Amino acid sequence: MSILNNINKAFDHRIRLGIMSILAVNENTDFNTLKELLGVTDGNLASHAKSLEKSEYIKVEKQFIGRKPNTKYIITPLGRQEFKRHISALEKLITRK
Amino acid sequence: MESKDYLKDISEIKNIMNRSSRFISLSGLSGVLAGIYALIAACIAHKKLNTLAYMDYTSLSGKDPIRLETEIIYELIFIAICVVILAITSGIILSVKKAKKKKEKLWDVSSKRLVVNFLIPLFVGGLFCIVLLQYGIFFLVAPTTLIFYGLACVNASKYTLGDVRYLGISNIIIGLIATQFIGYGLYFWALGFGVFHIFYGTLMHFKHDRK
Numbered sequence: 001m002s003i004l005n006n007i008n009k010a011f012d013h014r015i016r017l018g019i020m021s022i023l024a025v026n027e028n029t030d031f032n033t034l035k036e037l038l039g040v041t042d043g044n045l046a047s048h049a050k051s052l053e054k055s056e057y058i059k060v061e062k063q064f065i066g067r068k069p070n071t072k073y074i075i076t077p078l079g080r081q082e083f084k085r086h087i088s089a090l091e092k093l094i095t096r097k
Numbered sequence: 098m099e100s101k102d103y104l105k106d107i108s109e110i111k112n113i114m115n116r117s118s119r120f121i122s123l124s125g126l127s128g129v130l131a132g133i134y135a136l137i138a139a140c141i142a143h144k145k146l147n148t149l150a151y152m153d154y155t156s157l158s159g160k161d162p163i164r165l166e167t168e169i170i171y172e173l174i175f176i177a178i179c180v181v182i183l184a185i186t187s188g189i190i191l192s193v194k195k196a197k198k199k200k201e202k203l204w205d206v207s208s209k210r211l212v213v214n215f216l217i218p219l220f221v222g223g224l225f226c227i228v229l230l231q232y233g234i235f236f237l238v239a240p241t242t243l244i245f246y247g248l249a250c251v252n253a254s255k256y257t258l259g260d261v262r263y264l265g266i267s268n269i270i271i272g273l274i275a276t277q278f279i280g281y282g283l284y285f286w287a288l289g290f291g292v293f294h295i296f297y298g299t300l301m302h303f304k305h306d307r308k
Contacts, residue, residue: 014109021110022117029117033206037117087110090103 006089008082010055015040015048020083023058023075031071049073057082120207120257122199124191125306128264128298131184136291138180139283145169146283195306207256215253218245239282243272243289258305264297 011017018038022029035045052058057079061072075083115121149169196203222245226238250265268289275285 018113021113025114025118093103
């Protein structure tokens with residue numbers, strides 16, 4: 001079962017999959033936009049983003065716009081590569097059955 | 098059982114990629130309306146130009162022909178501005194409705210990106226047309242507007258429904274052809290801004306709106 005090895009456990013959750021999907025097609029996305037697109041709470045998003053950050057699939061840039069803190073998320077090259085592999089593994093699993 | 102879940106995952110990924118990077122609440126119907134306004138305006142413009150062409154000097158009853166010509170040019174510019182305002186207003190209203198129905202925000206990152214990328218080529222085209230008018234090269238204005246509008250559509254299509262790309266390419270082609278048929282600018286305008294808008298608007302309406 002070599003295909004199953006390519007299924008990445010880090011992406012095996014609706015919110016983490018969502019974060020990766022958004023970051024894969026956007027240069028960068030801020031916290032609030034992610035929150036709105038995924039329809040999740042602050043804490044929920046933060047914890048899932050944290051776990052992706054720990055695996056070094058995404059990176060975080062914190063800055064201030066005026067006085068407001070702004071957190072931007074960016075996909076890393078490793079994250080992109082792993083996400084692609086994950087998707088093609090999913091596709092193979094679907095077409096095989 | 099499991100493969101069904103994976104299928105759901107894939108469709109979820111696709112859906113969220115589209116929603117996050119493209120403005121999908123663009124209404125097809127607004128394209129149709131814009132096309133209809135353009136055709137009506139082209140008819141009015143055609144009539145006005147005809148009166149100018151068939152006017153002979155004896156029937157002028159004392160009116161200065163050059164003054165009449167500039168009068169008609171101002172009228173035509175006024176009509177054009179009215180069409181643009183009408184088209185944009187109905188486009189916004191219909192897109193607001195569509196966004197509400199889908200429970201999405203109208204003014205977000207994706208719609209801002211769409212507007213900015215649409216306006217860059219359009220603005221350059223507008224300035225270029227003013228330059229053409231400055232040098233009195235009136236006959237190239239119609240093709241130039243079509244070409245730059247087409248480029249704006251192609252550029253914007255990356256950030257909204259893909260059909261806009263083909264509307265853009267069609268307008269670029271028709272604009273280039275129009276450069277070889279000087280004097281028929283109005284007909285190409287009617288085709289590009291009128292007929293093409295109605296055609297692609299209908300296509301988009303049936304493809305994306307009616308669900």
